[in-house]
Amino acid sequence: MSYIHIDTVRKTYEAQMVLKDIDFKIEEGEFLTMLGPSGCGKSTLLRAIAGLIPIDSGSIIVGGRNITHLSPKERQVGMVFQSYALFPNMSVFENIAFGLKMEKMTKRDYTPLVEEMIALIDLRGKENQYPAQLSGGQQQRVALARALVKRPKVLLLDEPLSALDAKIRRHLRHQIRDIQRKLKMTTIFVTHDQEEALTISDRIVVMNNGVMEQQGTPAEIYTAPATEFVAKFIGSYNVWRKEELSKSQLAQMPSGELYAVRPESIRIVPAEEEDGLFDATWMRLGEGRVERSMILGNVMRYFIRVQAMQVIVDRLHDQDTRRVGEGTNVRLFLPVEDCRVLNALA
Amino acid sequence: MRRSSQPVARRKEAGPTIIIAVLLLYLFLPIVATLLFSIAKDWQSSILPTSYTLSWYGHIFSDPRFLFAVLRTLLVGVLTVSLGLAVMVPVIFVLAVYFPKWEKLLQISVLLPFAFPPVVAAIGLIKLYSGGPVPLTGTIWILIAVYFILIQPFIYQSVRSSLRTIHAQDLMEAAEVLGSGKVNAFLRIILPNIWSGTLVACLLSFSMVFGEFVMGRMLVGGEFETVQQYLYNAMKVSGPSASAVVVTYFLFIFLISGIVLKLGRRKPGGYLAHPKPGGEDQ
Numbered sequence: 001m002s003y004i005h006i007d008t009v010r011k012t013y014e015a016q017m018v019l020k021d022i023d024f025k026i027e028e029g030e031f032l033t034m035l036g037p038s039g040c041g042k043s044t045l046l047r048a049i050a051g052l053i054p055i056d057s058g059s060i061i062v063g064g065r066n067i068t069h070l071s072p073k074e075r076q077v078g079m080v081f082q083s084y085a086l087f088p089n090m091s092v093f094e095n096i097a098f099g100l101k102m103e104k105m106t107k108r109d110y111t112p113l114v115e116e117m118i119a120l121i122d123l124r125g126k127e128n129q130y131p132a133q134l135s136g137g138q139q140q141r142v143a144l145a146r147a148l149v150k151r152p153k154v155l156l157l158d159e160p161l162s163a164l165d166a167k168i169r170r171h172l173r174h175q176i177r178d179i180q181r182k183l184k185m186t187t188i189f190v191t192h193d194q195e196e197a198l199t200i201s202d203r204i205v206v207m208n209n210g211v212m213e214q215q216g217t218p219a220e221i222y223t224a225p226a227t228e229f230v231a232k233f234i235g236s237y238n239v240w241r242k243e244e245l246s247k248s249q250l251a252q253m254p255s256g257e258l259y260a261v262r263p264e265s266i267r268i269v270p271a272e273e274e275d276g277l278f279d280a281t282w283m284r285l286g287e288g289r290v291e292r293s294m295i296l297g298n299v300m301r302y303f304i305r306v307q308a309m310q311v312i313v314d315r316l317h318d319q320d321t322r323r324v325g326e327g328t329n330v331r332l333f334l335p336v337e338d339c340r341v342l343n344a345l346a
Numbered sequence: 347m348r349r350s351s352q353p354v355a356r357r358k359e360a361g362p363t364i365i366i367a368v369l370l371l372y373l374f375l376p377i378v379a380t381l382l383f384s385i386a387k388d389w390q391s392s393i394l395p396t397s398y399t400l401s402w403y404g405h406i407f408s409d410p411r412f413l414f415a416v417l418r419t420l421l422v423g424v425l426t427v428s429l430g431l432a433v434m435v436p437v438i439f440v441l442a443v444y445f446p447k448w449e450k451l452l453q454i455s456v457l458l459p460f461a462f463p464p465v466v467a468a469i470g471l472i473k474l475y476s477g478g479p480v481p482l483t484g485t486i487w488i489l490i491a492v493y494f495i496l497i498q499p500f501i502y503q504s505v506r507s508s509l510r511t512i513h514a515q516d517l518m519e520a521a522e523v524l525g526s527g528k529v530n531a532f533l534r535i536i537l538p539n540i541w542s543g544t545l546v547a548c549l550l551s552f553s554m555v556f557g558e559f560v561m562g563r564m565l566v567g568g569e570f571e572t573v574q575q576y577l578y579n580a581m582k583v584s585g586p587s588a589s590a591v592v593v594t595y596f597l598f599i600f601l602i603s604g605i606v607l608k609l610g611r612r613k614p615g616g617y618l619a620h621p622k623p624g625g626e627d628q
Contacts, residue, residue, distance in 0.1 A: 052519050073525040083513045085520035089538040102525030146524070 001064070003028035003186055004154060009058035011044055011210075018044050020210045021058070026154075026203075028063075029184040031177065035197040036207035037233065042190045045207075046156050049188065051075050063153050073102070078147030079156040082163065084139045086131040092118070092142050093127040099150045117145040120179060137168045144176065148183065155180070157189040161196065173200050194234050198222060206230050223262070227343050231260035236301075236312050238263060239342070244309050252283035256341030263314040265338035268302065271329035278333045285311065285332035293326050300324075306332060377596060384589035402590035406580075412591070415576040416598075422486060422572065423555040426493040427548055433494075434501040435544060439536060442506065443514050456502040459495055467492075468564035488565050493558065497551035504550065508543025512536075549606040553599055 002025035011019040018041045026032050034042040047053045049060055051072035059068045067075045086095050096117050100110035118124055121141040131139055140160055147155055157176070161169045177200050180187050191197055197204050198218040205215045206229075214226040225231035231239050238261040242250065245259075253259060267278070271287055278284075288306035295301075300321045302313040311332060315321050324330060384402055386395035406412045441449045459467075471492060475482040482488040514536055521531035537544070559574040568575070573595060581588040 050519075050523055052522070072519070072522040073527075075523075077523060079520070079523045081516050081520060083516045085513060085516035087517060087521075087535050087539075088512065089535070098521070098526075099524035102530075146520075150524070 005061040007059045010056045018210045031187045031202045033189045033197040033201040033204045040207045041210040042207050046190050050079050076153045078152035080143045080147050080160045082159045084143040091128050096146045117149045121145045136164050155185045155187045258342040260340040260342050263312040266313045267333045268330040282333045287331050290328045380589045384593050402586045415571045415573050419572040423552050426490050427551045430497045438505045456498040464560040493555050500550035501547040504543045504547035508540035512539045
C-alpha cells in the first residue's frame with residue numbers, strides 16, 4: 001500500500017475546475033515533483049494537501065490516515081513556501097523552534113532538536129540573526145529546517161528555489177535532495193522548472209490545466225513523453241503532425257498521428273559528405289538547410305528547414321559542429337527507435 | 347571652467363536650503379510668537395517683549411479646571427484610541443488577508459468622516475442620540491463613539507501600509523501548518539510585524555482627539571470640558587493665558603510623539619525592514 005494517495009481530487013474556483021480528478025500515489029521516502037506551467041494547479045494541489053484550501057471531492061490519505069478534512073495543524077505536514085514565510089520578528093533559532101513551541105515542548109526539550117537542524121542546514125553561528133540579516137539562500141535553508149524540525153510525515157516544497165539566482169539554486173537543490181535522503185523524508189516538490197524536476201526527483205507528475213498529463217521517473221518522462229504537452233514542456237522536442245511529413249518520411253515511421261523526436265537524437269551530415277555510417281536502424285529525414293544556429297554552452301542548437309517541416313537539432317559543440325553553420329545544406333538521420341508516437345488527443 | 351562651475355553648484359545647493367528655511371519659518375513662527383506672547387510681561391511697541399514672566403503658566407497649572415480638562419481629554423483619548431485599535435486592526439487584517447474583495451467597502455467607510463463637515467455631522471448625531479432608550483448626548487460615550495469614527499482613516503492608512511510590507515497570508519499559513527491557531531498567529535507574528543504602523547496610527551489618532559474642538563463643543567458642551575474647550579474659554583479671558591495653554595498643549599503632543607516614536611524604534615536586535623540582497627550561500 002502506498003504511503004500517500006491523492007485520490008481523485010477535484011477543486012473548483014468560481015466555476016473553473018482547477019484540479020480535475022487528480023489521482024496518484026507516493027511511496028514512503030520518495031521525492032516526487034509536481035511539474036507544470038504557472039496556473040496548472042500544482043500549487044493548489046500542494047496547498048490542498050497542507051490543508052490550506054478545502055477540496056470539492058476526493059480524498060487525501062497520508063500513512064493510512066484520511067487527512068482530507070483535518071486542519072493544517074492536525075495533518076503533520078511540513079511546508080516551505082515560495083516566499084519562505086519566515087517570521088521577521090523572530091531569530092533563526094526562534095523561527096525553527098516555533099513549531100515545537102506550538103506542541104508545548106519546553107525550551108530544554110526543543111533546544112537540542114533546533115540545534116541539530118541548524119547544524120544540518122549548516123547555519124551554525126547564525127542562530128541569533130533575523131531573517132532580514134540573511135541572504136535568500138540562507139533564508140530558504142531556515143525555512144527548510146523549520147519545516148523539518150517537527151519530523152512531519154510529508155514535506156511540501158512550493159517552488160522554494162524560484163526566487164534565487166541560478167548558481168545558488170543549483171547548489172541548494174542538491175542540498176535539499178541530500179537532506180531528504182538523509183532523513184528519508186517523503187517529499188512533494190512543486191516547480192515549473194524542467195531541469196530542476198529532472199535532476200532532483202525520484203518521480204515526476206506533469207500537470208497541465210488541472211489535469212495530470214503523465215507520471216514516471218525523470219528518465220521515463222524525458223525519453224518517453226506520452227503527450228504533446230509533455231514533449232514540448234519537458235524539453236525542446238520536435239513534435240510533428242502526420243500531415244507535416246512527406247510520404248517517404250511517413251513510410252519509415254511507426255504508424256501514428258503525432259510524433260515526438262528529441263533534438264539530440266537527430267544526426268546531421270553536411271550534404272556533400274558521405275553518409276555510409278547510417279544503416280537500416282536509421283531513418284532518413286531528408287535534406288534541409290540550416291536556417292539558424294545558436295550556442296547553448298556545450299551544445300549547438302540548429303533550426304533546420306526540411307521541406308515544410310521545422311527540425312530542431314542539438315549537437316555536442318565539438319569539431320564536427322564547426323563544419324555546419326547557418327546556410328549549410330545538411331542531411332538528417334534519426335534512429336527509428338527514437339521516434340515516439342504521442343497520444344493524439346493531448 | 348572650475349571657477350565658473352563653483353558658483354553654479356553653490357546656487358544649486360542654496361536653492362533647497364532657502365526653500366526649507368522658508369518652510370520652517372512659516373511653520374514655527376506662529377509657535378514661537380505664541381510662546382513669546384505667553385511669557386511676555388510687557389510687549390507693546392517693540393519687536394520682542396521688553397520683559398518676561400511665567401505667571402500665566404503658574405496660573406493655568408494652579409487652576410484645577412485646566413488639570414481636569416487635561417485629564418478628561420487624556421481619558422477620552424486613551425479610551426477612543428484603545429477601542430479604535432482593538433476593533434480596527436483585526437478588521438483591517440481580516441479584510442486584507444481573507445476577504446480582499448470587501449476591503450473596498452472599508453476604504454469608502456473610512457473616507458466618510460472627511461466627506462461630512464463636522465457641524466453637519468454633529469447636528470445629525472445630536473438629533474439621533476438625544477432621545478431614545480439611552481440618551482447619549484452630553485455624555486463622554488457619545489464623544490468616544492464619534493471620535494472612534496473620526497480616527498478610522500488614520501488607523502486604516504497606517505495599519506494597511508504596514509500590512510503591505512509583509513506577506514501576511516503566507517505568514518499566517520506557515521504558522522498554521524506549524525501548529526498555531528489563527529488568533530495565536532495573529533498575536534505572535536502579524537501584530538509584532540505591523541507594530542510600527544500601529545504606533546503611528548496611535549499617535550495620529552491621539553493627536554486628532556486631543557486637538558478636536560467642534561464635536562466636543564456641540565455634542566457635550568460645558569458638561570465635559572476638554573483641553574480645547576478650556577482653551578476656547580481662556581481666549582475669552584486673556585490672550586497670554588490662552589497662549590500658555592496652546593504652548594502647553596504643543597509640549598504635551600511633542601512629549602507623546604516622542605514616547606510613541608521611541609517605542610516604534612524598539613525592535614529586536616538587528617531586525618531590519620528589508621531583506622539583505624544577494625548573499626554568502628556557497
